[in-house]
Amino acid sequence: MVALRRLGAMVLTLVISSFVIFAGMYAAPGDPVAFLIGNPENMTPERIAAVRAEYHLDQPFLHQYWIWATDLLHGDFGSSFIYQQPVTDLLGSRLPVTLSLVAYSGVLFIVIGVLLGVVSALRKGTAIDSFITGITTFATSIPNFVVAVVLISVFAVKLRWFSVSGPGEGFFGRIHHLTLPAIALALGAIAVVSRVTRQTMVEQQSLDHVEAARSYGLQSRKTVLRHVLRNSLGPIVTMCGLILAGMLAGTVVVEGVFGLNGIGSLLVEAINTHDFPVVQAILLYMVIAYMAVTVLVDLIYPLLDARVLARSVS
Amino acid sequence: MSASSLKRFTTGTAFAAAGVLVAAGCGDSGSPAQSPVLDQIKLVDSTPAAAGQLDKAIWFMPKEPRSLDLDNDAANSQSDLILANVCDRLLQLQPDLTLKPGLAEKYAWKDATTLVFTIRQGVTFHDGSPMTADDVLWSLDRHRADGASESDEYVNVTGVTKTGPNEVTVKFKQSDAVFVEAIAGDAGVVLSRKGVESQGKKYGTPAGTDACTGPFQLKEWQSGKSITLTKAPNYWNKPKAAKTDEITFKWGSDDVIVNSLKTGEATGSYLENLSSATQLATGGATTVSQGPDTRVWNMMITDRGGLKDVWLRKALAMSIDRAGVAKAAFSGLGQPWKEPVGSGAWGYEKDKFKAAYDALPGLPAKPEQSDLDAAKKLVQEVGETQPLIIASDGSPVRNVIANAFVDAAQKIGLKATITQIPTAQYDPYDETIRKSVDILTDDYFVSKNDPVGFYKNGVSTSTVQWLLKDPAYDALVSKGRAALDDGERAGIAIELAKKWSEAMPWIPVVDSPSTVALSSKVTGVPASGCYRYSPWAADLGTKGA
Numbered sequence: 001m002v003a004l005r006r007l008g009a010m011v012l013t014l015v016i017s018s019f020v021i022f023a024g025m026y027a028a029p030g031d032p033v034a035f036l037i038g039n040p041e042n043m044t045p046e047r048i049a050a051v052r053a054e055y056h057l058d059q060p061f062l063h064q065y066w067i068w069a070t071d072l073l074h075g076d077f078g079s080s081f082i083y084q085q086p087v088t089d090l091l092g093s094r095l096p097v098t099l100s101l102v103a104y105s106g107v108l109f110i111v112i113g114v115l116l117g118v119v120s121a122l123r124k125g126t127a128i129d130s131f132i133t134g135i136t137t138f139a140t141s142i143p144n145f146v147v148a149v150v151l152i153s154v155f156a157v158k159l160r161w162f163s164v165s166g167p168g169e170g171f172f173g174r175i176h177h178l179t180l181p182a183i184a185l186a187l188g189a190i191a192v193v194s195r196v197t198r199q200t201m202v203e204q205q206s207l208d209h210v211e212a213a214r215s216y217g218l219q220s221r222k223t224v225l226r227h228v229l230r231n232s233l234g235p236i237v238t239m240c241g242l243i244l245a246g247m248l249a250g251t252v253v254v255e256g257v258f259g260l261n262g263i264g265s266l267l268v269e270a271i272n273t274h275d276f277p278v279v280q281a282i283l284l285y286m287v288i289a290y291m292a293v294t295v296l297v298d299l300i301y302p303l304l305d306a307r308v309l310a311r312s313v314s
Numbered sequence: 315m316s317a318s319s320l321k322r323f324t325t326g327t328a329f330a331a332a333g334v335l336v337a338a339g340c341g342d343s344g345s346p347a348q349s350p351v352l353d354q355i356k357l358v359d360s361t362p363a364a365a366g367q368l369d370k371a372i373w374f375m376p377k378e379p380r381s382l383d384l385d386n387d388a389a390n391s392q393s394d395l396i397l398a399n400v401c402d403r404l405l406q407l408q409p410d411l412t413l414k415p416g417l418a419e420k421y422a423w424k425d426a427t428t429l430v431f432t433i434r435q436g437v438t439f440h441d442g443s444p445m446t447a448d449d450v451l452w453s454l455d456r457h458r459a460d461g462a463s464e465s466d467e468y469v470n471v472t473g474v475t476k477t478g479p480n481e482v483t484v485k486f487k488q489s490d491a492v493f494v495e496a497i498a499g500d501a502g503v504v505l506s507r508k509g510v511e512s513q514g515k516k517y518g519t520p521a522g523t524d525a526c527t528g529p530f531q532l533k534e535w536q537s538g539k540s541i542t543l544t545k546a547p548n549y550w551n552k553p554k555a556a557k558t559d560e561i562t563f564k565w566g567s568d569d570v571i572v573n574s575l576k577t578g579e580a581t582g583s584y585l586e587n588l589s590s591a592t593q594l595a596t597g598g599a600t601t602v603s604q605g606p607d608t609r610v611w612n613m614m615i616t617d618r619g620g621l622k623d624v625w626l627r628k629a630l631a632m633s634i635d636r637a638g639v640a641k642a643a644f645s646g647l648g649q650p651w652k653e654p655v656g657s658g659a660w661g662y663e664k665d666k667f668k669a670a671y672d673a674l675p676g677l678p679a680k681p682e683q684s685d686l687d688a689a690k691k692l693v694q695e696v697g698e699t700q701p702l703i704i705a706s707d708g709s710p711v712r713n714v715i716a717n718a719f720v721d722a723a724q725k726i727g728l729k730a731t732i733t734q735i736p737t738a739q740y741d742p743y744d745e746t747i748r749k750s751v752d753i754l755t756d757d758y759f760v761s762k763n764d765p766v767g768f769y770k771n772g773v774s775t776s777t778v779q780w781l782l783k784d785p786a787y788d789a790l791v792s793k794g795r796a797a798l799d800d801g802e803r804a805g806i807a808i809e810l811a812k813k814w815s816e817a818m819p820w821i822p823v824v825d826s827p828s829t830v831a832l833s834s835k836v837t838g839v840p841a842s843g844c845y846r847y848s849p850w851a852a853d854l855g856t857k858g859a
Contacts, residue, residue: 030739038387040743042466043777050461051387083380084388085519085537093520093537149569157573164573165566167539259566259574261378261538272738 010291014284021283022065025276032057032081032274055081068280078277082270087281090266095285097167098255098262100174102247104182109189110240116190117197117236118229124202133198136191148184148257155180165259181258185251189243196239200232207231233304241297245290357606357657357827357841359409364557364838364855371561371581371836371854374571382535383518384500385462394500394846395584396541396563399556401526403502404431404450405494407848409840411606411661411763413495417445417504417527421494423798427486429494435480437550439506440524440531450482451475452507457500467496470795489796491803492770495661495762499847529556529852540564543851557838557855575600575831582832582854584845589710592645594831605841606658607828608768609759610651611639611711612820613704613719614742617780620702620752626728627818628676629689633722637680640824643714650679651825653811654758654768658828658843661763663804670808674815677822681722689726701729704753707740715755715823743777757826761846766794766803769810772819779819787813 036051037043052058056067071078077087120132156164168177205228213227252264263282270278375395381388384397406416415421418431437445451474458468470490477483486493496502509525516522524532527550530543541563545556561581566574568587574580575594585591585602595602613630615621621630636650652674660667678685693699702723706716716732723730733751741747742754758778760768770791774783790810797803828843838853839845 030741031744034741034743036387038390039463040778041771041776042387042463043743047461082388083519084386085521089520089537093539097538152569152573157577160577164577164579165570166564256567257569259564259570261565266538 006295013291014287017287018069018280018284019065021280022068022276023061025271025274025279026061026064028271028274030274032276035273035275036081068277077281080270080278081275082273082278083275087277090278091263091281091285094261094263094266097260098248098251098264100167101178101181101185101251101254101260101262102244104175104178105185105189105247106240106244108182109186109193109243112186113190113193113240114197114236116194118201118224120194120198121201121205121228122224124198129198132194136194139187140191142187143253144184144188145253145257147187148181148254151180151184152257167260178260181254181260184257185247185254189247192243193236193240197232197236200235201228204228204231230304234301237300237304238297241293245293248289248293249286357604359411359605359842360840360853361601361603361830361832361837362857364836364853365858366557366856368558368581368836368855369560371558371851372574372579373561373563373851374574374580374583375563375565376568376571376586378538378565379541381518382522382524382532382541384503385456385459385464386518387461387463389463389500389518391846392565396543397503397524397526397528398845398847399530399543399561399849399851400524400528400532401503401505402437402528402849403498403500403847404504405498405502407498407763407844409605409842409844409848409850411658411842411844413498413661416498416502417450423489424483426489426796426798429484429486430477431482431484433480433482434550437527438548439509439527440546441506441509443506443508445504445506445527447476447478447480447482449507450504453503453505454482454484456505456510457503464496464499464501467493467499467501488792489798491798492762492764492767492795495764495767499761529554529849530561533560554849554852556849556852558851561851561854575833578833580833581836582830582839585829585831588644588647588826588829591647591829591831599834600831601834602829602831603841604647604827604829605843606656606660607759607826607843608656608658608763609757609826609828609843610654610656610822611648611715611755611757611824611826612654612822613715613753613755614779614820615781615818616742616748616752616754618703618749618752620700622781623696623699624816624818625692625696626699627821629692629726630719630722630728631818631821632676632678632685632689632692633681633726634821634823635680635718635722636678636823639714639718643711644824644826647829648824648826651822652677652815653765654814654820654822655760655765656825656827656843659760659763659765659768662800666801666804667765667808670811674811677815686725693727699728701731702753703731703733703751704755705735705740705747705751706732706755707735707737709737711757712740712755718823719753748780755823759843763843764803765807765811766791769807769814770795772810772814772817781819782814782817784813784817787817 033048033051037047056064068078079086080090083090116132120129123129152164156162162180163177166177168174209227251262252268255262255264267282375392377392379392379396380390382393382397383389384393402417404416404418405413408414417434417437419434420432422430424430433447433450439445454474456462457464458471459465470486470488471484472487473485475483504527506525510517513522520535520537529546529549531546533542533544535541542560544560549555568590571583572590572593575583576599578599591602594600615627621627640646640648640650653671704716704719706712720730720732735747742756771778772782773788773791790806794803794806794810797806828841830839830841835856836854837857838855839850840848
């Protein structure tokens, strides 16, 4: 029942967002016709009218939306105005790049971020703690674009350890090629995750049951793992989920700098050229991806915290 | 398609533009780039010939092509760059921008309105089937169909027929010299009818394959990743068989291209952003060569009205510091230019055109005090003027030109401001944009190496300029198109250039030559703007010992 209600809410969200996106694109200044015809010398009034009719651009807004929506219900995402290829093909060839970049980046920021946070919390008030806090504060303040450019000029151009651009071939090739972009994308997130980890763990450490466990003489490593870290996981997982969901929509800058043809660069180009079907499909994918990540976090949460599980069962 | 401006499709996101600046700031530039001295740009038609066979090349371009069907409106200059190597045309454009027979072994005007092509025998398509006159006929009909991107080239054509086993005849309303030039472009590509029709909707997309006869064939197009061509076996033109076995095209922003060339990950690239070239001209890993092209950056005067008085346009043309723009925006790799079309248009009668160009008055590279005084006088004669607005989109070139314009206007007593328009909306052909500003800057190139191919844009019905409406000019354009004799046509073209310059619907600023960067291990490709229609990659190979 709960699941059904939730599913209904998601479908409604998708319908509303698809309409809002379509309206937004429709209202945006500029005209797709210029891009559809391309050559300014061919822009005669007759030609413009013919192209408008061909792409239903001469129809009222609601009618255009209706055409798009009914096609979608038949499983047809339509064809890109600009590339003259089915939207599903365009997305299919670009999604793997973006998803593998985000996954790689996710592994980096979760592992490194949590690790730094744990060290910081356990060594609270020491030089190491100040050092980590200082470094992460600094890292949050650099835009990932600048990080990307610096990484390229040092590790790709000067040292030649990595390739300048492209997604790479095969599994290991992909890992190798995506290392620099994943670092550039993860750096800001590492800082945020390590701060959240440190904060929640410091709070947990001062709680009564941890103090009690300590006074019983439990080993401190056990205390940290069983009580402190486990009880801190809730906020950490939520934070990581939110960052990951945001990343799915935030790869555009890094993709551009590293010459990766992913979803982000495709979206920017599609918006600039008023490629309605592509913009619709990508933004809906982003909405769905966001929902998927939040659902996943909600599913993991009870596993981490028995109290939440008990509440949701009762 | 006869002309186009690339900028709308090449300027990426604002990030990309910013990226260039940052990359230039902290890139790997061992020594400060030496700009060649402005007056000493030496344009060559080709890089030195290659000595040996190259196995694999990686070639960079600014963007992924949208379609590999040249009759589709989505096809653009990126499509041309690739298909120039895959598809042959009836006539073949040479690196020196002259025409030679291609898939037609000869052509002749039987009379003023009848053009006969004799089709070459023994040519096969990449699928192994022989090329016939029927394929030629079908291809030309496909190019001239309503809505096809080349249909404008067929404006004077009344019919195409097969008049012999290896003969195709084109009939005209009036004789048309420009048509012959267009046949060396995309309007004269010969496709296999069977090859195109059997693919249905897939043709021209990543799921399709090519249907041509050129020195390379399409191996695969991985959407969003790369396009690979391989050397075609049994190419009909043996001496022009490919010297490279496989060439893979990739795309990326300016800094991706520069870095890939620097690290040796890329073999070469035809550069659209000339300021990238300065980083590649030094350092030894790459070489940069420039050749004649038709592309010029102009200030296009809109119909808003601030500059409707031709004297004001003349005054501005006299006072713009073109040399300064060439240096600041093009790192000295562009040159101050007096015509709206580059020297690449001089595909015949070069000396005549050069002399006429030199004689054009009132467009100094660097204005002297006397030019400024004369311009001031013109402005005073006009009397009351409204403040002028020039548009920029924040891209380096447009910013530099806009500032040079404001500087010039102030020096001669005109008020001028710059207004910013986002790149995505920056479109000179959008009427609402034109209503809000007096000047838009854009680069423009034409696909034919003939000034008439550009100056035809001065007719009253033109969609690319909005001020020149003169029946005498229109008549001269028709006469120019119809003049089959090169000498006669050159005379008319020069007359058109004069009239255009007198009316000044655009103010020319800087010529942007064709620029190619190559890894220092390879050579052979043309440096001139012929690379859009001529199989340039076939000449790419290794250097001699």
